[in-house]
Amino acid sequence: MNELDREVPAQQASDPVGRLPYLTRRTVLAAAAAATAAVTLGAERAAALAPLSDDMIAFKNLSAALTGISADKLGPATDALELKQEYFNWLMDHRPKQFATLLQIAKTNAATPQAIIDNSQSNPDTRFLARSIVMMWYLGAWYDPDNLKALVDARSADQPMFIPHTVISPKAYTQGWLWRVIQAHPMGYSDMQFGYWTRPPDPLPDFISRTAPKGT
Numbered sequence: 001m002n003e004l005d006r007e008v009p010a011q012q013a014s015d016p017v018g019r020l021p022y023l024t025r026r027t028v029l030a031a032a033a034a035a036t037a038a039v040t041l042g043a044e045r046a047a048a049l050a051p052l053s054d055d056m057i058a059f060k061n062l063s064a065a066l067t068g069i070s071a072d073k074l075g076p077a078t079d080a081l082e083l084k085q086e087y088f089n090w091l092m093d094h095r096p097k098q099f100a101t102l103l104q105i106a107k108t109n110a111a112t113p114q115a116i117i118d119n120s121q122s123n124p125d126t127r128f129l130a131r132s133i134v135m136m137w138y139l140g141a142w143y144d145p146d147n148l149k150a151l152v153d154a155r156s157a158d159q160p161m162f163i164p165h166t167v168i169s170p171k172a173y174t175q176g177w178l179w180r181v182i183q184a185h186p187m188g189y190s191d192m193q194f195g196y197w198t199r200p201p202d203p204l205p206d207f208i209s210r211t212a213p214k215g216t
Contacts, residue, residue: 055103059088062106065113066120066134069177074137081171087136090168091129095145098129138181140172141165 052060056075063084064071075084091099102120109115120130128145135143143165154161167173179185183201 065116140176
């Protein structure tokens with residue numbers, strides 16, 4: 001007999017006349033797994049319905065202004081992947097001071113995306129971090145602002161330079177906006193319908209900006 005299918009001795013003691021079906025280790029483990037899943041799904045659903053903080057709203061507006069992609073596309077109301085939270089945490093861990101400045105710029109200029117761009121680029125402390133955020137959303141990778149600045153300096157000196165980078169996570173790689181803009185998918189991963197390549201791609205706004213159903 002499989003070890004998982006052996007009867008749990010406690011069941012025999014609590015049900016001496018055999019009125020209840022015997023429990024096995026397999027059924028006990030299955031019940032525990034189901035309970036854990038229910039608790040986890042409940043927590044995820046609650047997190048999805050929780051209102052966004054002011055900083056997260058500012059981050060969405062900042063990211064939308066810098067990338068040209070709708071804020072509701074970057075961080076939809078129902079967001080199982082929670083990339084915006086992953087990127088937010090990454091920035092807080094790696095560049096907290098400059099990131100706080102960018103968030104303040106986004107809050108001050110929430111209604112004017114161009115002002116967010118202009119102010120982020122006019123400030124030497126945030127200029128290259130803003131560019132790192134653009135590359136983060138499009139490529140799913142972290143390009144350190146210091147390395148981006150060094151690249152500009154190298155170009156001015158006519159010296160070629162390779163930019164080191166770090167892929168933030170597997171889901172960041174597969175969900176990079178680069179793939180949606182070029183209406184393709186990354187190597188080794190695709191969530192497109194089989195045979196999609198035989199049809200013309202949908203219009204670009206469907207990928208990066210349209211949030212309402214077509215025809216509305």
